[in-house]
Amino acid sequence: MESFTEKERGILSQFCTNTDRDCFALINLPEAVKGALFSRYSRSSKSLRRVLLDEFILNPEAGFAEIVGEMKNRGESQLVATKKAEEFYDRVLVGYGDDSVAELGGAHLAAENISIVLTKIMQDARIGISPLEKSTRYVYFDQKVDGRYRYLQEERIMQSKYADEYIRACDLLFDTYAQLIPQMAKIEEEKFPREAEVSERAYASTIRAKVCDILRGILPASTLTNAGFFGNGRAFEYLLTKMHASPLSEPRAIAKEAQGELSKVIPSFVKRADSKYGKEMQEYIARTRDMSRDIALCHPSLTQAWEDGYHVSLVESDANAEDKIIAAILFSHLHADLEQVKALVARMPREERERLLNAYIGERKNRRQKPGRAFEAADYTFCVTGNFGMYRDLHRHRMLTQERQLLTTKHGFDMPPELKEAGFDKQVMEAVQNADVLYTRMAESMPHEAQYAVPLGCRMRWYIKMNLRECYHFCELRSMRQGHIDYRRVAQDMHTLLAKTHPSLVSGMKFVDYGTYELERLEAEKKIDKKLEQLKQKK
Template sequence: MAAPTDAAGGADAPPETFTEAERARLLPYVTTLDGPVFALSGLPEVVKGALFARYSRSPKSLRRLFLDEFAGDVEPGEASAGGAVGVTRAEALYERVFVEYGDDSVAQLGGVHLACEGVSNVLTKVLEWGRLMAYLEQSTRYVPYDDRPGGRFRYHRPAELRGSPLAHRYATALDEAFLTYARWLEPLQAHFRRRHPRAPGDSETVYRNTIRAKALDTLRGLLPAATTSNVGLFGTGQAYEALLLRLRAHPLAEARQTADRILVELRKVIPAFLRRVDVPERGGAWSRYLAETRQATADAAARLLGDAVAEPRPEVVLTDWDPDGEVKVVAAALYAASDLPDDQLLARARRLGPDERAAVLRAYVGERRNRRHKPGRAFERTAYRFDVLTDYGAFRDL
């Protein structure tokens, strides 16, 4: 429920007052000194995490809490001079508050933007596995891969192949794939220019980019899984810890090497959030558990399915669905709009006719004016499972 507000838009709470000295102390670190809604700025992630950890167990406002319990750990003028609070001092502050007040959830309160460049498409999917992070990946739909930085096409050369007789075959096969891609880039653009002549209102730049995107979109299925890409990630300390534990347990050397690099860089900005990752009896034991269960499952699959041959299937197969899905979605849509318990709503939804259910769903979905207008979470009440066989170009989008 929204909090009552006055004419000026403030929440229905008594306004805070600060002395002039306190206002000067706060000003570098909060976006406003007067309103009830404000953001923190100029503080390291570990300090913000520690501050919020204490916040959850204190009756004080966040600004008052900072003044009373945290400001002494921050040297005046640091943020205004363009620097952040010292990481060493911030880490000690976080450790003190974590031990005294916090738990693992405190690591959800600090985030980092991280770039991983020149990683294989196989590794990008490992990096992007976590649900509680945000990702942006260099797009093969808009970036051509016909160049040769340093005289080599952009694909990963696995450490596992060094010194192996397969190394030459691997490089030859991938070079040929990239050469084929490069040979077809201009002919395909010419083909699309013939099929899609430039409209009178299109600028030359827009038209050229559109044609190139069509060609790249068509050709990217030729790019192998070893193709390298750049990935941007944003996540909390807790999400990065889970990512690192997973990478350190991965069978591919590229994943493990990238984990080492990520840990080095993250410890420059959120060191306290990642203390456990490489401690043998903590993160080490966790990564061993992940590796052991993966291997045990692979052994079980080999033992039980080793003689099975894959049967032919269409490229897309709906393998599982909920026969009561429509009823459940209708009941879930009505749940927040009624006072009835869930099981009673399910029973009522089952008795509704098709037109009545459709009316509920139409009301719930509303008039979507673009794809970003998404209905509520009632549609999460059911599930559909698809088995998709596709080339790597389409898999990148999926």
């Protein structure tokens, strides 16, 4: 353990959470300085705190005192500090690879009043970015601003002959949604009166969530929402590059805004997104997308969507999944080549295979206790036809590959049974069919923009490819009782298909919930009440 003088400890304590232990965190430093510091650290024999002292704090050429001094202030001074930190970063990192270094600094980005269409484009960034989004499951979207519902009046649509029809279609969807909120809330309250042991807070939250779940499919994909993202610089750079290359005007406009704001906090990490090299990358993304599309459109019999009900199919699975996983389990405990291990597995008796799998899965006490990395050796590909609202919930998973088709109204609409029972299905279908007419007129000449008119309850297609370890996580998490009934069904159906295909490998997946629940959020809200009570008792 390196020792520091009393003076050095006094300096370091401003920037490190401790000065006398081997594990510590950095504080009070600009992101660019943190990135530069870790980069130098990777090529130095010194400790991180010594590098910080010798090459940053006590190095007159670094201008460190000026940078950090400005950081302590607010407003314009902090922006000045970021600019100086960027200049410092560029000087320090001559000879270092920008890509990996850009993962050492991060930022929080808020994107407000963006469409649901755009949230999916931004959340396609799986690695290095963690998104959160205003939820249609817990928040009503019936508010008006300046007398208008909050949906995107997309630039190209509003300049087209479809502008007035688009406004009417979106307004009708929102009118229907807003009118049904109080009516469905009353029906659900009468159907499920509050029990004595349930708090008013928990009951109100549960009923609200139930009504949101029933009605969210009426909202159009143009609905404006808010989203937050935390990510590292490299991930943001690639996200911005892809958004700049989008065929839609909204992602391009927000990319420009986001790059401007991120340049105020992590400028060195995102500057390439729209630089000469960034523009070349944008052109590459757009060119390969358009050329691939043109070839795909040479098969007209498969380009037209048709009415199709919900279903999940297992398209691909590893025929030798068990052999792969058993070999992966054994490999880390042996000192043999993988080919030798696979040969051992090929002649291993059934009883020994089962004993090894059972030992590796172990006695799982909850869904968070997942089998180890060996279960990543087998892959499965599912194709799902389900509504867009369902897709939005499942899209957030990171450790897998998902690819969707363009939104359409032509696969049909999932009508919640509660709306049928209440006699509101005809009213809802009138609004949905009106959107379908608009979509049909727009789709041929404006296929990307036509997506904004599609209600969230309309079905779409996407595929999901994931390994068995992720299947455990996906199926058990998304089948939990507080989940939306639509995506719970997907998780349950995937589990059924997996169990039929590889029963020995899926035998440990015992936290998939097949139960049926009327008020899905009630138990979760009761738990929140208990936590709130515990917090009160701590005061």
